[in-house]
Amino acid sequence: MNATPTTFRKRLAVGAVTGLAVVGGIVGVSAYAAPTAVAEAEPVDAIAVAEVQEDGVRASNSLTxxxxxxxxxxxxxxxxxxxxxxxxxxxxxxxxxxxxxxxxxxxxxxxxxxxxxxxxxxxxxxxxxxxxxxxxxxxxxxxxxxxxxxxxxxxxxxxxxxxxxxxxxxxxxxxxxxxxxxxxxxxxxxxxxx
Missing domain, CATH: 3.30.450.150 (Haem-degrading domain)
Known part of the structure; x- marks a missing residue:
């Protein structure tokens, strides 16, 4: 069953509050234990790579x-x-x-x-x-x-x-x-x- 955006936000908010309670040193049990939906990752666009021409490159000498x-x-x-x-x-x-x-x-x-x-x-x-x-x-x-x-x-x-x-x-x-x-x-x- 797919969660609606509203349901997902509620689960995320409850999870965040529980996480903060644990980080703060308080151990508690979440009042809402329904399975949470995992959001699918958005595809990442590839980063363009520029091919530099000879005019934009300087060679340098160094010791071996x-x-x-x-x-x-x-x-x-x-x-x-x-x-x-x-x-x-x-x-x-x-x-x-x-x-x-x-x-x-x-x-x-x-x-x-x-x-x-x-x-x-x-x-x-x-x-x-x-x-x-x-x-x-x-x-x-x-x-x-x-x-x-x-x-x-x-x-x-x-x-x-x-x-x-x-x-x-x-x-x-x-x-x-x-x-x-x-x-x-x-x-x-x-x-x-x-």
Whole structure:
């Protein structure tokens, strides 16, 4: 037997009140125990998918997994050679972290520092040590941009004349040491076979 819309609404209202009573911590028995009708689902229209033409698509370059691992390994090897405990971070062109290694004994601030340096380097396409003067001064400066850090230790990765990634190192007692470690990671990219 099919329920009429009015009957269905009554059953739904009674069921809702009973449900609220149970949720509220009151246990009760419904005064109306007739079987309830299950409403048939309305068919859902398919969502249209737009096929984008070439004019609406931009290709971007990024480091491969192999390249990112080579950077991390070379940088951590340099850190060990210098007896430093650091974090090395790689971000993509959009500033998203794609790889990070926190070395044994690296300080708790080092991941944030490394990520901010990598982000800053890829954002401006320059080493963070070259940007420190631009971040100084009285009044607003580029240092006011959230997520940036203008201490040495961040270097950009450039491909075909444009930055595609940033390498950041944090945790050494001096930005110059962080930068030396980051440059060792960058140099590893030159050794990769293409």
């Amino acid at each position: 997994h192999e390249a990112a691992m080579a950077v991390l390994d070379a940088a951590q090897e340099k850190a060990a050679e210098l007896d430093q405990r650091v974090t090395v971070t790689i971000v993509d062109r959009d500033g998203n972290t794609v790889a990070m290694v926190k070395g044994d004994g690296a300080g708790p601030q080092s991941p944030d520092s490394a990520e901010a340096k990598a982000y800053t380097a890829v954002s401006w396409g320059q080493a963070t040590s070259d940007l420190t003067n631009a971040a100084k001064g009285n009044g607003p400066s580029i240092a006011d941009i959230p997520g940036t850090l203008f201490l040495a230790g961040g270097v950009p990765v450039v491909f075909d004349g444009a930055p595609i990634a940033g390498i950041g190192v944090g945790g050494a007692p001096s930005g110059d040491i962080d930068e030396e470690i980051a440059l060792a990671g960058l140099a590893a990219l030159e050794d990769l076979e293409g």
